[in-house]
Amino acid sequence: MMDGSLPDPSRRALLRGAFSGAEETAEGWHLVTALAAGSGDVFWDGWADAEGVFVVGDDGVIFHCDGQDWVRQAAPAPVPIHALWGQSREALWAVGWMGQILRHDGNRWHHMRGCEVNEAGKYASSPANTPLFAITGGADGRAWAVGDRGTILHFDGSEWRPEVSGTRAHLRAITALPDGRLLAAGGDGTVLIRDPEAGWSVQPCALHSNFTAALSLPDGSVLLAGGRYFVDAGGFRGDLALWTEGGVTKLFDGAEFSRFRALAACNHGVVAVGDAGQIHVIRDRRITRVDSGIGHDILGIVTLPSGDALAMGDFGTVLAGEAQALEHFTPYLAAPTEAAAWEAQESGTDRQLWGLWHDQDRDALYACGEEGTVLMQDRGQWAALPPVGQLGIHALNRAPDGTLLAAGQMGEIHAFNGAGWEKVYDLHMDVTILSLWSDGATLVAAGDEGLILQKTPEGPDWTRMASGTKSALYGLWGPDDRHLLAVGDFGLVQRWNGTRWDAFNAGTEHFLFDVWGRGLNDVFVVGLSGTIGHFDGQRWRITPARARSDLLAITGDAEQVVAVGAAGAVCRHDGQRWALEASGTELGLRAVSTTPEGGFVAAGDQGSLLVRRG
Numbered sequence: 001m002m003d004g005s006l007p008d009p010s011r012r013a014l015l016r017g018a019f020s021g022a023e024e025t026a027e028g029w030h031l032v033t034a035l036a037a038g039s040g041d042v043f044w045d046g047w048a049d050a051e052g053v054f055v056v057g058d059d060g061v062i063f064h065c066d067g068q069d070w071v072r073q074a075a076p077a078p079v080p081i082h083a084l085w086g087q088s089r090e091a092l093w094a095v096g097w098m099g100q101i102l103r104h105d106g107n108r109w110h111h112m113r114g115c116e117v118n119e120a121g122k123y124a125s126s127p128a129n130t131p132l133f134a135i136t137g138g139a140d141g142r143a144w145a146v147g148d149r150g151t152i153l154h155f156d157g158s159e160w161r162p163e164v165s166g167t168r169a170h171l172r173a174i175t176a177l178p179d180g181r182l183l184a185a186g187g188d189g190t191v192l193i194r195d196p197e198a199g200w201s202v203q204p205c206a207l208h209s210n211f212t213a214a215l216s217l218p219d220g221s222v223l224l225a226g227g228r229y230f231v232d233a234g235g236f237r238g239d240l241a242l243w244t245e246g247g248v249t250k251l252f253d254g255a256e257f258s259r260f261r262a263l264a265a266c267n268h269g270v271v272a273v274g275d276a277g278q279i280h281v282i283r284d285r286r287i288t289r290v291d292s293g294i295g296h297d298i299l300g301i302v303t304l305p306s307g308d309a310l311a312m313g314d315f316g317t318v319l320a321g322e323a324q325a326l327e328h329f330t331p332y333l334a335a336p337t338e339a340a341a342w343e344a345q346e347s348g349t350d351r352q353l354w355g356l357w358h359d360q361d362r363d364a365l366y367a368c369g370e371e372g373t374v375l376m377q378d379r380g381q382w383a384a385l386p387p388v389g390q391l392g393i394h395a396l397n398r399a400p401d402g403t404l405l406a407a408g409q410m411g412e413i414h415a416f417n418g419a420g421w422e423k424v425y426d427l428h429m430d431v432t433i434l435s436l437w438s439d440g441a442t443l444v445a446a447g448d449e450g451l452i453l454q455k456t457p458e459g460p461d462w463t464r465m466a467s468g469t470k471s472a473l474y475g476l477w478g479p480d481d482r483h484l485l486a487v488g489d490f491g492l493v494q495r496w497n498g499t500r501w502d503a504f505n506a507g508t509e510h511f512l513f514d515v516w517g518r519g520l521n522d523v524f525v526v527g528l529s530g531t532i533g534h535f536d537g538q539r540w541r542i543t544p545a546r547a548r549s550d551l552l553a554i555t556g557d558a559e560q561v562v563a564v565g566a567a568g569a570v571c572r573h574d575g576q577r578w579a580l581e582a583s584g585t586e587l588g589l590r591a592v593s594t595t596p597e598g599g600f601v602a603a604g605d606q607g608s609l610l611v612r613r614g
Contacts (some may be wrong), residue, residue, distance in 0.1 A: 028291040029279060029311065029319040034064060035070045037577060040534060040541040045262075046302030046310055047084035048090060053304065054104075055312055056081035056094060062109065076102060076111035085135040085143060093155075095132035095145045098123050099154075101160060113153075113160050127151075127162070136174045136182070139197025144194075146171035146184050151198065161182075165200050167190060173214035175222060183222050183243065185211035191224070191243060192216055205248040209239040215263040215270065223282075224248065225272050227259030238274055240287075252287055262300045267307035268321060275300040277580075279311065279319075292319060293363065295580030314579035342570065342583045343601075345609040347382050353603035354408075356593035357396040361440075363596040366404070367603050368393040374406055374416075388414045388421045395436035397443065400457065407433035407445055425462045427451075435476035436484075442481040446473040452486065452494075452501065467494060468501045475514035475553075477523075487512035487525050506533050506540045514553045516561070524573075526551035526563045532571065532578060539597070553592045554602070562612070564589035564602045583610055 033054070034324075037043075042056035052066040053319050060075035073079070086092030092104035099114030114132075118124040130151045137143035143155040150167040153160045171186035182194040189205040211226040222243040228237040238257030242249050269283030284500040292298065298313040311319045322566040347353070348594040353369035365377040372387035374396070393408040399467070411427025433447040445453040445462070450469040453462045467473065471489040478484030484500030489511050495504040506512065510528040517523035521537025528550050533542045538594040552566035561573040568585040583589065589604035599613040 021186050029291060029321055032310070032320055035065075035316065035318050037061075037063070037318075040532070041316035041577075042080075042314050043312035043316065043318065044081065045083045045300040046312055047279050048302055048304045048310070049089055050305050051089065051311060053086060053302065054089075054092070055302075055310070056084060056096075057312070057317060060096075062094075073109065075109060076100075077115045079115060082131075082133045083135045083145075085137055086535040087137070087139065087141060091141060093135055093137075093143055093145075095135045095147075097131050099127075099129045099132055099147070101132070101145065119309055123521040133170075134174045134184075136176050138176055138180070144174055144182060144184075146174045146186070152184065152599065157480060160522045163194075163200060165447045166202055167192065172210070172226075173224070175214040175216040177216055177222070178218065178220055182600075183214055183216070185214050185226075187211075189248070191248060203243070203248075205243075207239065207241050207248050210239065211241075212259075212261050213241075213263040213272075214243075215265060220244075223263060223270060225260035225263050225275070227257075236275065238278070238422060240282075255287065261298065261313075262311075264301040264303045264309050266303045266309040266321065268309070271301055271311075271321070273301050273311050273313075294319070295582070296578075315330055317577060317579075336608075342581070342612050344584065345382065345601075345611055347375060347603075347609045348352045348384055349375070349607040351607055352590070352605050353607060354394045354590050354611070355396060356591040356601060356603050358593045359398065359595075360597065361398075365593065365595060365601065366396050366542045367591070367609065368406060368408075369603075371520065372421075381558045383613065386420050392432070394432060394434045394447075394474065395445070397436040397438045398440075399438075399443065400441055405443075407436050409433075411447070411451070413445070425453075427453075434472070434474050437476045437478060437484065439481050443483075444478075444484060446476045446486045448472045450488075465501065468503065469494060474512070475516075475525075476516045477517055479517070479519060483520060485515050485517075485523065487527070493525065506535070506542070508533060508542045511550075511552065514563075516554045516556060518556070518558070524554055524556070524561055524563075526554045527566070528530075530565075530571075532563065532567070547552055552588070552590050553602075555592050555594055557594055557598075562592055562602075564592045564604070565602065570602070585610065 031095040043055050046055045055063045058080045062073040062075050072435050081094050081096040084094050091104040094102040101113040102109045103112050103276050105553040116124045116128050130148050132145045132147035135145040145153045148170045150165040152163045152165045154163050169187045169190035171184050176470040184192040187210045189208040191203040191205045192200050194200045208228045211224045213222040213225040224241040227238045229236050236259035240261045256287045258275040258278045260272050262273050264271050268281045272280045272451035275297045277294040279292045281288050296314040298311050301311045308321045328470040351370040351373045353367050355368045357366045367375040372389045372394050374385040375382045388406045391409040393406045395407045397405050407413045409432045411429050411431045414421040415424045423601035431448045433445045436444045437444045441457050443455040450467040452465040452467040454465050455462045473486040473488040475487045484496035488492045491508040493504040493506045494501045510531040512525045512527035515525045523535040549566040551563045554563040563571045566588045568583040570581040570583045572581050583591040587605040589602045591603045595601050602610045
């Protein structure tokens, strides 16, 4: 990350004396909405001067704003850019994945080092391609970059050369001290000091944190931030520490934080950002949590010439600390997003609900689940239909004659006759049907072990199709009977072209649990560990969402897309970017649908039903 120092020496007292615990505040940050970032963009860092601000991230993404417009700039290679540093935009450095080092000359970016390829045209396994994560430098134009396996590179004014670090630890932060020395930090409590005469040396550190950020303070001390993985918590907890000549001291003992990712000094004080939308301000020896308005990870922060700050992270998010401090960005700022209006509804059952179906032709809404459960919404209330036996039901749809169909375990399909259910198809196998699709004339079902069934107007019964896979197929979607997509295990996407099913590489190996789209050039998939993918008609883009929970279902309308999943996870795309929403539950959500009223409904464990209105 770009290093910095406190803008006012009087703030040295911020990190001296007794430290208080964390307190909450209602103060919010502001979402920058005019940045034309894709739903898959992840931003890592920024750099600013009086002429504007740069924001960089995954896939070689570089955006620049001159105070009027955000413009995406061309990058030499489509690999993540992790950090920026420079004395001016005419000598601005960027470092990132595959050892990439770029230099901006005031007009465009030039490739200087890294991203070497072998004879096969793939990135080579070589020291020059070691990933880099942070960079800093001095007034004389010299610069240092750090990365994996103890890598430290030094730009001496003419070329980049490796320096001996004395460690194999992954380094993630570097900052310049007021006396001309450098401090680098990284995994397992690694702290290094570079003396201009003696070179790099490892410093004692009893705190075995994985440091990701370092901020030099005017008195010569350094604020360190990062986190450690705790098995009992099932995740990372954040650490803040202070380095002095006497060693490293943990700060705010007893306070609990999410993992920290970046630090900056601004008008507010020292700002620390990190996972799960975390923003903390250190001021007057206290640390205060600030409302970011989001729930996903914030990965970088940059101080602006005004003294305010911009923070950036997952889902193409950019936040500003104070709207009034950024008059040249004012047209692009929006208030923090309010908590989603998800409300619990009474389902009348404690059975697990696996499916939802909105019958748009009749403005009817149905849910289904364990032990043959089928529910129907009637005048805003949910009522149970007669159960479909004792087997679980995963999918609902209608036959061409208007009969309600239910499909699920043991490959059975049942039809509702108004009073009860009749079995109309039996696969006679222990294979579960997980999805049903219909265009009003043709019916298609998909499920375990690569199962795909089809019933056409010309055929009297269901017939099994050659799917081209033996893996489970969890979700099914298509605009018509000649263009269908089915998703499943290990990133599997199968595409039907009206004649046969073929593999369609989505660029991920994560299990995919559902698929939905507005058309063939606007398709979304969701899956394991918060995976979100989008196909724009030309290529797939996978969002590295870093969500803590699997996303199990997705749907949308003309304006927005909603995905739900384990532990009450809800993600919503508002047409510009993805954002996490509070669902108000920790129960797993396994299905989501639009509603006749124009909202969304989610269903899941213990008969849970949640509605988002409007």
